[in-house]
Amino acid sequence: MKVLVTGATGRLGTRVCKELLQRGHDVLGTDQRFAPELLVPLELADLRQAQAVYPLLKGREALVHLGNIPSLGGGASAQVVLSDNVAMNANVFRAAVDLGVRRIVFASSLQAMIRLEEGRAADAPLTIPYFPLDGAAPTNPGHNFYGLSKEFGERMLRILSERFPELICTSLRFPMLTAEWFHERAREPLPLNQLNFCEALTYLDFGDAAALVALVLEGQAPGYHQYFPAQAVTLAGYSPERTLTEFFPDTPLTRPAAEIEALVDLSELERDFGFRPGPPLTVRLAER
Secondary structure, three states: OOEEEEEOOOOOHHHHHHHHHHHHHOOOHHHHHOOOOOOEEEEEOOOOOOOHHHHHOOOOEEEEOOOOOOOOOOOOOHHHHHHHHHHHHHHHHHHHHHHOEEEEEEEHHHOOOOOEEOEEOOOOOOOOOOOEEOOOOOOOOOHHHHHHHHHHHEEEEEEEHOOOOOOEEEEEEHHHHHOOHHHOOOOOOHHHHOOOOHOEEEEEHHHHHHHHHHHHHHHHEEEEEEEEEEEEEEOOOHHHHHHHHHHOOOOOOOOOOHHHOOOEHHHHHHHOOOOOOOOOEEEEEEEO
């Protein structure tokens, strides 16, 4: 399959390009910065400019769109994060439709469905929609301009897939993506304030995320779909029921707490793509 990967020189993009290449796909990468170690051809382009996008997608059969400003707090203002991400998403999705690219995988975020303010917990109690958490949760980014940019991206794909039934679109609502440093850090007891309770104690390793992108690209069903690919951090000495009772007492549950085996429901991802991430990370809490 001839695939364009945007954001190809980022931490996820480099892994996705390598994964797709190893699976036999014809991969073209694009980004705003050069990376000599990238294993696939790279075209430098500014996705905020519509005219720069069409040549990249011409002749491609699929799009993996990772090319957004990845969060708030990286130096860009909240307004720039929102406006630039929305522009990039609109440009690549519309160009894909115009050029007959029918398969699209979009890197969305859990921040599209968990209410945060400027990337932090908005209020108390936390506004996590329910447990076990999955990709069907309604959007609720609050005043988080990064989350809003992802919500708009999802909405664009949903609308386009309704207008053009031949489209095959998937949004992956990624949690915090982690590398080995996270596991190294978690080998020591961590205080509560270093755990991401506002993001439902979730994460996903980069390698698992890249493998999932490839599985989704190859196995998508027609129409629009969205998933929440995440691992829930396991707290040493805490069952899921105890974790829910102690740390998320006000969050609705879709079944009794005693019947919940994990805080994230991956059943749809396993059913649709055979996706099984590595074992969950266990964290010891520092004495309180």
